[in-house]
Amino acid sequence: MNEEPMVEYPAHIEALMSDAREMFEPPAGAQEAVRLRLAKTLGPAMISQAAVPAATQGLSALWATLAALTVGVVIAWVALRRPAPTAHPATSPVASAQVSVPAPAVLSRPVVTPVVVPVVSPVQAIVPVNSQANTVATVAPRPLDTLAAEQAILDRARASVRRSEWDTALSALQLHARRFARGQLVAEREAMRVRALMASGRREEGQRVARSFVSRFAAHPLRSAVEAMAQ
Amino acid sequence: MLAQPHDKPKPSASVTAPPANFDEAYTQGFAYVWSTLRRMGVREASLPDVTHDVFIVVFRRWNDFDSARPLRPWLFGIAYRVASDHFALAHQRRERLDADVATDHVAHEPSPERALESAQRRAMVHEALQEIPMEQRAVLIAFDLEEQPMNEIALAMEVPVKTGYSRLRLAREALVGALDRALRRRGER
Structure with missing residues (x-):
């Protein structure tokens, strides 16, 4: 609870304040223009397609293509670098399993970073990458x-x-x-x-x-x- | 005369359902953020950029939003910080409300003459607001112009409620002084 004596506005000031309470309205088109910029900055995934102007639909397709290409490259990269099963017996079989990281439906950032990450045991996760001699992929941090x-x-x-x-x-x-x-x-x-x-x-x-x-x-x-x- | 703070009606900032996602928050909050940034002193030409930056932060901090609380005070806190950074970064080209205040779009203009008078009074208030330190100005805008509850304002600005009232008191004193000076310059007092 406030106990300080509060300054009250004299009547002539209060008359001015009543006008100032009116909101500034954004000009026509400003909301869509900023939305378009947001879609370009953050990617279209976080703004529903229904609300995004048609101009961003091509951008959406571009993001999807980039994501698909990235996933493919990462899968190939991991497959090529995966060690033979006998090379490191300590490696848990689970370590080379792969899971998709589900992205939040609306708030995900555009998926240009790998969405497929290897699952490693907690011990492996904290071992420096160099000591693994490139035999175990590290856990990619979430964006x-x-x-x-x-x-x-x-x-x-x-x-x-x-x-x-x-x-x-x-x-x-x-x-x-x-x-x-x-x-x-x-x-x-x-x-x-x-x-x-x-x-x-x-x-x-x-x-x-x-x-x-x-x-x-x-x-x-x-x-x-x-x-x-x-x- | 304004009532004492504890007597002041505290209308709900929004009666709409809380936003379920970023897109809804954007739709519900865009006009509010735009107007609030303008009141804080962001020039009209910079509003698209700064509004964009606010919603970038909204997106990045979406997981922090408590849907049990009203959206506007949360947006206000973000807008306050982004506007502060904007002013700090642009300190060499100090942003001021210039004559462009009168050209802003004003809601519900009844007639050209009355709209002009209203715009002039608004311009005077907003020019006077710029003489108040940002941390005090923000509290006054939220409490006196947007009629948000002080507990929500304090939460958004991450200060104790008592600090919020102290800032409000200082801001009101400064605003009354600035407006009286402006009225004297115009020969209206």
């Missing part, structure tokens, strides 16, 4: 798990940026770059890197990263902000 890990590192970087601790922020961003060179939040990382570099006085480096950002992510919503920061 959303990877995303959460990426997000956690960028959150740390963002918190450092807010405190103007540029070196700490850049270290976190470097960590993200090492772990997720081809991550899903590369653009966000690079935008933050531009800001940290520029703010810490490393302007040339910041401008170089900004130029790289523009060439890699020409249509990204952060582009204009990155260009402004690099000026």
Whole structure:
């Protein structure tokens, strides 16, 4: 319960506030335009096809084709790399079994990463890949798990940026770059890197990263902000 | 005069069924997010980009959404953080509500003259809002303009309820001062 004395609006201010309570209405077409961009960014799987404009239907087919191709390649890759059954007796028979990972019906990200993963025992799962001498496929992290890990590192970087601790922020961003060179939040990382570099006085480096950002992510919503920061 | 906070009616943010998936959340929440970002000070030209970014976060955090709670405060918390990041990233080209406020689409315009007056008053309020620190401005927008309950606002902004009321008090004081100054400049006080 609030116990602070609350400021009340005088009548002339309250009259102004009543007008301000009216919502800003998006212009016609804005909802569909943003939906289309979301479908392109995230893939059409999370937006029901009924609600997606026809323009994205071709995109949907593209995603499906990519997914099918990826599954085929992964199955072939795993089959070729699978060791002979006698080579590693310790390997559980279950280890080479394969299961499909069911993707949530609506919230799955586009399936461009392998959807077929080998099942390994808990012990195998924690053994470093190198020690397995390429004989046991590792468990592929689920995209959303990877995303959460990426997000956690960028959150740390963002918190450092807010405190103007540029070196700490850049270290976190470097960590993200090492772990997720081809991550899903590369653009966000690079935008933050531009800001940290520029703010810490490393302007040339910041401008170089900004130029790289523009060439890699020409249509990204952060582009204009990155260009402004690099000026 | 506004009633005391504890007397204030707390209309339900939405009477529709909670969204079952991201697509429903998008359909139910798009106009709300758009309007809220505008109120927070995102320029009209940037609204498609920032709204897009909000729903990217909504998608990524969909598993965190508690369907037993209303959608709007949850969206508000995300919009608040995305808008804050947007302003921080764009600090060198400080986003301000400019004259384009008057060109925004306003719901239920009764007549051209009245719509113009209404738009001017809205522009004045929204310009005054931009003088308030973001964390206070967001609470005022949610509580006074969107009439969301403070407990939901505090939850969305991840602050104690008491902090929410403190921010509201400071925001109201600042807003009254800013609006009085604006009215004096216009010779209306």
